[in-house]
Amino acid sequence: xxxxxxxxxxxxxxxxxxxxxxxxxxxxxxxxxxxxxxxxxxxxxxxxxxxxxxxxxxxxxxxxxxxxxxxxxxxxxxxxxxxxxxxxxxxxxxxxxxxxxxxxxxxxxxxxxxxxxxxxxxxxxxxxxxxxxxxxxxxxxxxxxxxxxxxxxxxxxxxxxxxxxxxxxxxxxxxxxxxxxxxxxxxxxxxxxxxxxxxxxxxxxxxxxxxxxxxxxxxxxxxxxxxxxxxxxxxxxxxxxxxxxxxxxxxxxxxxxxxxxxxxxxxxxxxxxxxxxxxxxxxxxxxxxxxxxxxxxxxxxxxxxxxxxxxxxxxxxxxxxxxxxxxxxxxxxxxxxxxxxxxxxxxxxxxxxxxxxxxxxxxxxxxxxxxxxxxxxxxxxxxxxxxxxxxxxxxxxxxxxxxxxxxxxxxxxxxxxxxxxxxxxxxxxxxxxxxxxxxxxxxxxxxx
Amino acid sequence: xxxxxxxxxxxxxxxxxxxxxxxxxxxxxxxxxxxxxxxxxxxxxxxxxxxxxxxxxxxxxxxxxxxxxxxxxxxxxxxxxxxxxxxxxxxxxxxxxxxxxxxxxxxxxxxxxxxxxxxxxxxxxxxxxxxxxxxxxxxxxxxxxxxxxxxxxxxxxxxxxxxxxxxxxxxxxxxxxxxxxxxxxxxxxxxxxxxxxxxxxxxxxxxxxxxxxxxxxxxxxxxxxxxxxxxxxxxxxxxxxxxxxxxxxxxxxxxxxxxxxxxxxxxxxxxxxxxxxxxxxxxxxxxxxxxxxxxxxxxxxxxxxxxxxxxxxxxxxxxxxxxxxxxxxxxxxxxxxxxxxxxxxxxxxxxxxxxxxxxxxxxxxxxxxxxxxxxxxxxxxxxxxxxxxxxxxxxxxxxxxxxxxxxxxxxxxxxxxxxxxxxxxxxxxxxxxxxxxxxxxxxxxxxx
Numbered sequence: 001x002x003x004x005x006x007x008x009x010x011x012x013x014x015x016x017x018x019x020x021x022x023x024x025x026x027x028x029x030x031x032x033x034x035x036x037x038x039x040x041x042x043x044x045x046x047x048x049x050x051x052x053x054x055x056x057x058x059x060x061x062x063x064x065x066x067x068x069x070x071x072x073x074x075x076x077x078x079x080x081x082x083x084x085x086x087x088x089x090x091x092x093x094x095x096x097x098x099x100x101x102x103x104x105x106x107x108x109x110x111x112x113x114x115x116x117x118x119x120x121x122x123x124x125x126x127x128x129x130x131x132x133x134x135x136x137x138x139x140x141x142x143x144x145x146x147x148x149x150x151x152x153x154x155x156x157x158x159x160x161x162x163x164x165x166x167x168x169x170x171x172x173x174x175x176x177x178x179x180x181x182x183x184x185x186x187x188x189x190x191x192x193x194x195x196x197x198x199x200x201x202x203x204x205x206x207x208x209x210x211x212x213x214x215x216x217x218x219x220x221x222x223x224x225x226x227x228x229x230x231x232x233x234x235x236x237x238x239x240x241x242x243x244x245x246x247x248x249x250x251x252x253x254x255x256x257x258x259x260x261x262x263x264x265x266x267x268x269x270x271x272x273x274x275x276x277x278x279x280x281x282x283x284x285x286x287x288x289x290x291x292x293x294x295x296x297x298x299x300x301x302x303x304x305x306x307x308x309x310x311x312x313x314x315x316x317x318x319x320x321x322x323x324x325x326x327x328x329x330x331x332x333x334x335x336x337x338x339x340x341x342x343x344x345x346x347x348x349x350x351x352x353x354x355x356x357x358x359x360x361x362x363x364x365x366x367x368x369x370x371x372x373x374x375x376x377x378x379x380x381x382x383x384x385x386x387x388x389x390x391x392x393x394x395x396x397x398x399x400x401x402x403x404x405x406x407x408x409x410x411x412x413x414x415x416x417x418x419x420x421x422x423x424x425x426x427x428x429x430x431x432x433x434x435x436x437x438x439x440x441x442x443x444x445x446x447x448x
Numbered sequence: 449x450x451x452x453x454x455x456x457x458x459x460x461x462x463x464x465x466x467x468x469x470x471x472x473x474x475x476x477x478x479x480x481x482x483x484x485x486x487x488x489x490x491x492x493x494x495x496x497x498x499x500x501x502x503x504x505x506x507x508x509x510x511x512x513x514x515x516x517x518x519x520x521x522x523x524x525x526x527x528x529x530x531x532x533x534x535x536x537x538x539x540x541x542x543x544x545x546x547x548x549x550x551x552x553x554x555x556x557x558x559x560x561x562x563x564x565x566x567x568x569x570x571x572x573x574x575x576x577x578x579x580x581x582x583x584x585x586x587x588x589x590x591x592x593x594x595x596x597x598x599x600x601x602x603x604x605x606x607x608x609x610x611x612x613x614x615x616x617x618x619x620x621x622x623x624x625x626x627x628x629x630x631x632x633x634x635x636x637x638x639x640x641x642x643x644x645x646x647x648x649x650x651x652x653x654x655x656x657x658x659x660x661x662x663x664x665x666x667x668x669x670x671x672x673x674x675x676x677x678x679x680x681x682x683x684x685x686x687x688x689x690x691x692x693x694x695x696x697x698x699x700x701x702x703x704x705x706x707x708x709x710x711x712x713x714x715x716x717x718x719x720x721x722x723x724x725x726x727x728x729x730x731x732x733x734x735x736x737x738x739x740x741x742x743x744x745x746x747x748x749x750x751x752x753x754x755x756x757x758x759x760x761x762x763x764x765x766x767x768x769x770x771x772x773x774x775x776x777x778x779x780x781x782x783x784x785x786x787x788x789x790x791x792x793x794x795x796x797x798x799x800x801x802x803x804x805x806x807x808x809x810x811x812x813x814x815x816x817x818x819x820x821x822x823x824x825x826x827x828x829x830x831x832x833x834x835x836x837x838x839x840x841x842x843x844x845x846x847x848x849x850x851x852x853x854x855x856x857x858x859x860x861x862x863x864x865x866x867x868x869x870x871x872x873x874x875x876x877x878x879x880x881x882x883x884x885x886x887x888x889x890x891x892x893x894x895x896x
Contacts, residue, residue: 009761027548034556036570036748037757041546048548052541070543072765078539087535091526093500094740095518098489100475100496108482122484127575127742128766134608159764160582162609173759287765292542294575294742294766300484309485311621313457316607317520317735318576318742 008171010390010414011397013041018398020045042408044398052077055422055429057406068421068433069406074263074288075334076424082291085330089323097125097320104325110332114270115299118279122305125297125320129259129286130158132296135314136282137162137220139300140253142308143281146217150207150247153182154412156229157222157257166222169229179216181207185230185412186239189367189378190386201242208250218252225272226261231411232369232376232418234266240276253281253304259296260374263288264335264423267345267372275371291334293327294318340423344373347425351375354434355419362441364392373425376410377417377437388413392444399440405433456619458838458862459845461489466846468493490856492846500525503870503877505854516869516881517854522711522736523782524872530739533778537771545573545768552773558780562718563747566727570753573745573768577707577734578606580744583762584730585610585668587748588701590756591729594665598655598695601630602860604677605670605705614670617677627664629655633678633860634687637815637826638834649690656698666700673720674709679859680817680824680866682714688724701729701752707744708822711736712783712871715793715820723819739782741775742766788871792821795873799823802882803867810889812840821873824858825865825885836861840892847888853881 013028020028027048028041047065051058054076057065067077075082089103097104108123126132141147149166151157156169164170165177176182183203186196204221211218221243227233244254261272262285273280281304286296297319308314318324335341352370355377359365366380379396381389393415400407410418419433461476468476475496476489495513499506502524505513515525523530537551545552556571574580589595597614599605604617612618613625624630631651634644652669659666669691675681692702709720710733721728729752734744745767756762766772783789800818803825807813814828827844829837841863848855858866867881 012761024548027550027553030553031548033569034553034560034571035545036572036750036753038572038753038760038762039545039757040761040763041548046548049543050541050549052543057541057543057547072544073542077541077543083539086538090534090740091531093498093505093525094521095497095500095505095525096520097483097487099505100472100479100489100494101498102475105475105478105482112482121481123482124484124486128579128764130764131576131579131608138609138612159762160579160608160610161586164586164760170760292538292766292769292771294769294772302484305484305486309487312486312612312618313460313488314486314607315488316576316578318740321740321742323740324742 009040010394010409011042013043013046018044024048043401045401055425064404065401066405066429066432068419068425069408071260071265071420072287073292074265074423075291075331075340076422079291079334081334082293082327082330085326086293086323089326094321094323096317098315101322103322103329104320107325107328110329111299115283119301119303120280120283120299121302122300123297124300124314125295126316127294127296127319128158129284129296130160130163131316131319132259132284132286132298133157133163133222133257134160136222136255136284136298138312139282139305139308140220140255142311143253143304144217144219144251146219146252147179148211148216148218148252149177149180150183150204150218150221151180152185152223152227152230154185154230155224179211181211183207185227185233187231187233188235189369196236197239197242200239201246204243205246208246218247218250220253220255221247222255222257224257224260225276226266226371226374228260228418229410231378231416232374234275234371235369237275238277240273240278244278254278255282255284256280257284259284259286263331264341264344265372265374267341267348270341289331290324290327291331293324295324295328338424344423347427347430348373348375350427351419351430351433354430355437358434358438358441364389364441364445373421373423375419377419378411379415379417388415390414393417395444396437396440399443400436403436403440405436456617457488458842458857459490461491461494466492472496491849493850503873512852514853514877514880516867516873517856519708519713519868520735521740522713522871523739523779523788524870527739527782529782530741530775530778533774534741534771537774542769542771544765546763549770551770551777552768555773555776558777559747563731567749567751568728568731568747569750570748571745572748572762573743574764575742575744575767576606577732577744578608578611579764579767580707580732580734580746581605581611581670581705582608584670584703584732584746586760587730587753587756588668588703590759591701591752592665592667592699594667594700595627596659596664596666596700597625597628598631598652598666598669599628600633600671600675600678602633602678603672627659629659631655633675633681635679635681636683637817644684645687645690648687649694652691653694656694666695666698668701668703669695670703670705672705672708673724674714674819674822676708676866677858679826679864680822682723682819683817685723686725688721688726692726702726703730703732704728705732707732707734711779712789712792713821715789715796718789737779738772738775739779741772743772743776786872792871795875795878796821796823798875799867799878799881802878803885806882806886806889812837812889812893821869821871823867825867826859827863827865836863838862841865843892844885844888847891848884851884851888853884
């Protein structure tokens with residue numbers, strides 16, 4: 001089943017592409033039989049991981065991989081503070097939000113304190129970022145009376161039935177909803193000097209007009225505030241303002257999807273939207289929230305959720321359980337105690353600078369960009385035309401994996417290296433990534 | 449916000465209904481402020497729980513509550529085997545399904561071994577039962593080319609945008625989809641000697657015909673195999689057969705929602721559908737799967753998932769993570785090692801017999817039914833007319849809570865006591881429940 005090449009996932013394992021060895025081949029065959037055709041593995045040679053510690057993943061054969069891709073374990077794998085919190089709480093009480101419990105309230109207070117200057121007033125919890133975006137959409141429909149959704153053209157917001165309909169990066173086999181409109185991603189590299197803010201605003205306005213022309217009332221504009229799947233597009237800060245004003249004028253809500261950028265990754269703020277100086281109606285969050293424990297959720301304004309709350313009670317059996325909340329509080333403690341937001345800024349800059357320096361020797365590096373500990377490297381076949389080089393991008397990802405460094409790729413052209421290390425990455429590890437990338441580029445260009 | 453009476457949730461806390469004490473009132477106010485208007489609490493006097501052990505929940509003031517309601521912690525709270533598995537795995541590795549890992553494969557093998565005689569071939573994992581039912585619907589749509597859904601009239605299948613549209617028990621403020629048809633729940637107590645299997649089959653056939661008449665191709669019939677929200681309706685075994693044949697004839701799939709009945713609760717089989725001698729295309733599962741750790745999923749036939757798998761890759765960041773899988777394997781181990789399925793049968797029968805004996809002295813007990821460790825007690829104002837007594841039902845639930853015994857209620861008339869103890873309940877605890885119910889009925893009838 002998985003022998004079909006998955007054109008929609010740039011870094012998927014494709015059977016037969018590389019020799020994986022007899023043992024791995026047997027495990028893959030067993031997995032295909034047991035988990036069926038919908039699951040994918042990463043890398044030409046899939047990794048059999050048995051242990052994680054800090055920025056490292058350790059394979060069954062003892063090989064160590066520097067994990068600069070998973071942004072769930074943002075504090076590093078098996079962070080002692082989170083392990084301790086889960087270990088303690090799971091032996092004490094694991095139950096739900098229909099009883100009173102203090103930890104969920106502490107978590108809400110702590111998270112609401114990260115969004116000063118907004119009207120965000122309440123925390124609602126889910127288990128996954130997909131559930132958070134799904135719930136945001138339900139709330140937006142009730143608040144606005146509309147159903148229309150605007151997203152960027154390679155956005156990913158999740159896998160539920162509703163959310164997959166506004167996640168174009170899932171590929172053409174997953175239908176977009178008739179109530180969904182796509183706008184081009186705001187890429188400074190490809191805008192060639194144009195006013196990106198103005199262009200993005202006009203694109204969103206055109207999408208709103210098109211929804212209305214089809215009798216569809218707009219419910220929301222939702223964007224990942226660093227546009228991860230679109231290729232990691234943080235600059236210029238502030239370019240979201242006009243688009244947010246436009247959706248509000250049309251009666252819709254603005255949802256900041258912080259599942260990937262959130263929890264300090266952008267290196268100055270807790271949330272990516274804060275760089276843009278906008279105030280969302282709903283902020284969704286997930287992945288790094290429990291450093292691996294399944295917890296996600298949203299912050300919402302009183303105005304947005306009032307009618308939904310009155311009419312539609314919300315209960316999610318596992319969401320807000322005491323163990324997941326304890327993990328999430330430990331994550332906030334660690335971010336603060338270890339000064340990880342400032343660290344993400346300085347170390348992330350060192351990583352971008354190191355890679356930018358490589359750009360002077362490697363023509364394939366068209367652009368190096370990012371914010372905090374989130375780096376995108378656009379790989380092109382020709383710096384003049386800026387044409388994407390998907391094959392080279394995939395080659396680099398796999399050469400790096402063979403060297404023990406894990407990254408992935410994204411963007412419409414499947415040609416942007418996505419480097420998203422744990423916030424605790426140190427200087428020596430930055431050097432490893434830069435050196436590995438240098439070597440991989442050289443080898444790939446030499447036909448390696 | 450929560451001061452509106454929630455007519456859709458029989459056991460919701462309603463402010464002002466009872467004196468909860470200053471400390472609890474303050475915690476509730478803080479919670480309303482932080483979590484907003486969509487959350488509900490249970491019981492007239494909400495419980496502030498700080499510790500769980502076995503069948504017991506312990507409140508912040510030291511009171512102990514016999515928990516005969518939560519079917520997540522089906523092995524009892526803080527079961528040592530599950531606590532140990534989570535504690536060990538969370539310190540070793542918590543990562544996702546895009547790497548190879550053995551525990552998920554062991555879990556799949558163990559679960560697939562529980563469904564002999566079916567074509568169910570693959571395990572797919574989610575974090576919640578809602579996600580599992582949402583994914584089942586996506587798979588059913590791709591397989592059948594249809595969108596139509598048939599559910600029972602008070603069914604609950606989850607809270608995502610898609611699933612809430614086929615969860616009528618959420619109440620009239622949550623719109624059903626235009627592609628959703630409701631059929632009456634198959635209640636033997638109210639069928640008055642009619643052939644329940646035949647009646648249910650004819651109802652499903654009529655729903656199929658009505659979908660088709662509206663140009664909607666049927667995608668699936670989905671039922672909770674003990675009809676929990678409809679009032680716990682297990683008998684007569686086998687009544688599902690005709691309905692399953694009808695949906696298959698119409699080109700739709702049959703989905704058994706085992707989120708509540710699954711994992712041995714029915715006392716003879718692992719899954720509720722097995723009593724009915726039917727073979728689902730998809731079986732969804734959740735709640736007790738990790739005894740509190742967020743894990744859920746589905747078993748699916750190769751035929752049902754083949755095209756979905758080819759076209760729509762499936763990835764859920766937290767689902768199938770190594771920690772949740774370790775918890776789920778420990779749950780299966782405990783069910784086996786402690787003989788919990790057989791125990792659920794004998795102890796559940798003792799519980800039903802004890803309550804049935806009360807029925808001879810309390811006219812309000814219209815019917816006592818159930819299967820394994822799942823008991824429904826229908827409370828009526830008049831045994832002759834079988835008219836529901838919602839107010840009395842609610843009174844009993846709250847009197848029991850004040851006596852330190854936790855249950856809830858369900859059904860269209862909000863008049864069925866829902867007693868769903870952990871599978872480890874012992875004989876002494878059975879006696880406590882029966883005695884507490886006896887006293888509560890007497891007090892309630894005396895105007896208590």
